[in-house]
Amino acid sequence: MAETLITVTPTAQDYLRDLLAKQSSPGIGVRIFVERPGTPHAECCMAYCPEGEQEGNDVRIDYEGFHAWIDGSSVRYLEDAVIDYKKDSMGGQLTFRAPKSRVPELSDDASLEERINYVLYSEINPGLAAHGGNVQLLELTDDNVAILEFGGGCQGCSAVDMTLKSGVEKTLKERLPELTAVRDKTDHSMTENAYYK
Template identity: 45%
Template sequence: MIQISDRAQTHFRRLIEREAVPGMGVRLSAVDPGTPRADARLEFAEPADLAGDEWAVDCEGFTLYIHAASVPWLDGAEIDFVTQATGSQQLTIKAPKIKGEAPGEAASLVERVHWVVENEINPQLASHGGRVAVQEVAADGTVLLRFGGGCQGCGMADVTLKQGIEKTLMGRVPGVTAVRDATDHDRGAAPYIPRDSAA
């Protein structure tokens, strides 16, 4: 079920009235669902733009169409039009299932490690142009990672590993006993902080 606030409905209704296109509605879809890049997209939709298999939600003065394949990813989504502390207004979409759901306790250690790396750790490293990939998850719970991008050859990679990644994995994934770096840092082409300048 998707919730769309009265404020958001009023906002959309005003925009649609301004367009003055008969039958125009709003279409909601999930882009790259189930991945860390997942996002929700809202766009105007004229009747000719619709595929015919969309789910329709009747709103005050217009219809919200949900892309059929996106429905499972957008279940529980909330659309609102909020006023910020600065006085500006912003449309917000909260879709808790769009990036996928964390594997449950019954999932393997490998699945749980991969999920945390892709959905929690890599989005943070991306701000420095970096990323990590899981090379191996050993039977004793040791996780081997390879740094890439700005993290390969970075002078702060050891700190990132010990203070950030290892703490996150050991705190979020029961069964992880240690995290090790399997990266050849000498091959880093564009480190965020060159190793020789990190002191």
């Protein structure tokens, strides 16, 4: 499954094997995941993963001399991903490309955070883009409050309260009834590029 989706080139495997061999923690591997998957802000990440720190839905892939844990909820965003290592005059660079990491996609078991991002990037942001604006999810609290941040022409815009209540919050709560509230964490004192001042 995951091992066929992600390609770790032989040079990257050599690099990771050497890197992990220098760590003092026995049984340490790497954990591969996508932060903010399915959004334009998606980032492919790799971190040390000491034994026992993997999560319940992680998928283990064994390589010669080391192992990797793939975050279960990131697997579909890592399809066709390539992790490579190229030597250069400065030593070398590990690269991580995942062409599907930014593609909005919803599965039947998508988390509330993934569903919020899907609505924001597929329905709400295209409308805000007409005014040079955008909105992104900063945080989802334990009691299902979405904390949002507006950017571009929305930051400092005098109509942002109306946009939040009549547009963004209404749309999100219609699509995601388990959402309890939507809050704006944007600093609207900056009005330099605002669509309406």
